[in-house]
Amino acid sequence: MNISEAAKSSGLPVKTVRYYADIGLVEPSSRSDAGYRIYNDATVRRLSFIRRARTFDFSVAECRELMDLYQNQDRTSAEVKKIASKRLEEIEIKQKELQALHDDLSHLVKACRGDERPDCPIIDFLG
Amino acid sequence: MNISEAAKSSGLPVKTVRYYADIGLVEPSSRSDAGYRIYNDATVRRLSFIRRARTFDFSVAECRELMDLYQNQDRTSAEVKKIASKRLEEIEIKQKELQALHDDLSHLVKACRGDERPDCPIIDFLG
DNA sequence: CTTGACCTTCCAGTTACTGGAAGACCTATG
DNA sequence: CATAGGTCTTCCAGTAACTGGAAGGTCAAG
Numbered sequence A, B: 001m002n003i004s005e006a007a008k009s010s011g012l013p014v015k016t017v018r019y020y021a022d023i024g025l026v027e028p029s030s031r032s033d034a035g036y037r038i039y040n041d042a043t044v045r046r047l048s049f050i051r052r053a054r055t056f057d058f059s060v061a062e063c064r065e066l067m068d069l070y071q072n073q074d075r076t077s078a079e080v081k082k083i084a085s086k087r088l089e090e091i092e093i094k095q096k097e098l099q100a101l102h103d104d105l106s107h108l109v110k111a112c113r114g115d116e117r118p119d120c121p122i123i124d125f126l127g
Numbered sequence C: 001c002t003t004g005a006c007c008t009t010c011c012a013g014t015t016a017c018t019g020g021a022a023g024a025c026c027t028a029t030g
Numbered sequence D: 001c002a003t004a005g006g007t008c009t010t011c012c013a014g015t016a017a018c019t020g021g022a023a024g025g026t027c028a029a030g
Helices: A003-010 A014-022 A041-055 A060-071 A077-111 A121-126 B003-010 B014-022 B041-055 B060-071 B077-111 B121-126
Strands: none
Touching (some): A014 A041, A060 A077, A077 A121, A077 B077, A121 B077, B014 B041, B041 B060, B060 B077, B077 B121
């Protein structure tokens, strides 16, 4: 598989696949004579793994950590759960912040008449 | 007010106040003979304005836009409401995504025993 | 053989800061 | 008046995770 096939198959942009190779996160299984990156099923699986983990908001550093666990036969599920739980906590904090943001802003938008006159509670609040 | 007082009063880090001056978002009202940035009540209000807007997830570019509206006497509340409403929609989309993320991940974390054994539904799912 | 799509590397830019170094300045104390 | 330590300045570099683009090599079809 060349890079565009691997990209399509893993659901990542080509640029990102190349980037992951550059930073040593997922290296191609080999190179063609012309220097083209070649991916096999295993490496594409890793790319998919990363893509999924990224949709879960795992940082690339955490992905690297997870990859190590993924490939390590001796790891315990406790190690994995620890990382995932930490991520979950962070997501929950984010959710609360976003909710507060939403409540305040929606309150202000509702209070703003949105007509031609310049007085507006959003601006009053912000200023 | 020197920069650290302005920072404290506006609730922003000193570095950020300096940064906002650099990018021309909020310039100090003047400079001392020694070149120190001097802020007055009006400029500090603008800093607070930006800080609030940023907590609402407005980008700096959007803050600039809001600042223009704020300082332009002829702006209508409709313009301001339009920008804020757009932002609110984005926040709602983000909330949905974050909720989905949370549901999936919490499901996995619950399903993972987190013990000494290597089998782990989180890894199974990601891989 | 040519055309056009695809591949390579490398460099720069994105967002909104943040950290740190080098050096000027300001304030308080002995 | 000297000095110590805190604050200010500018400038440079780095962050995260890509993304865009230029210059040039490669490959498959017609």
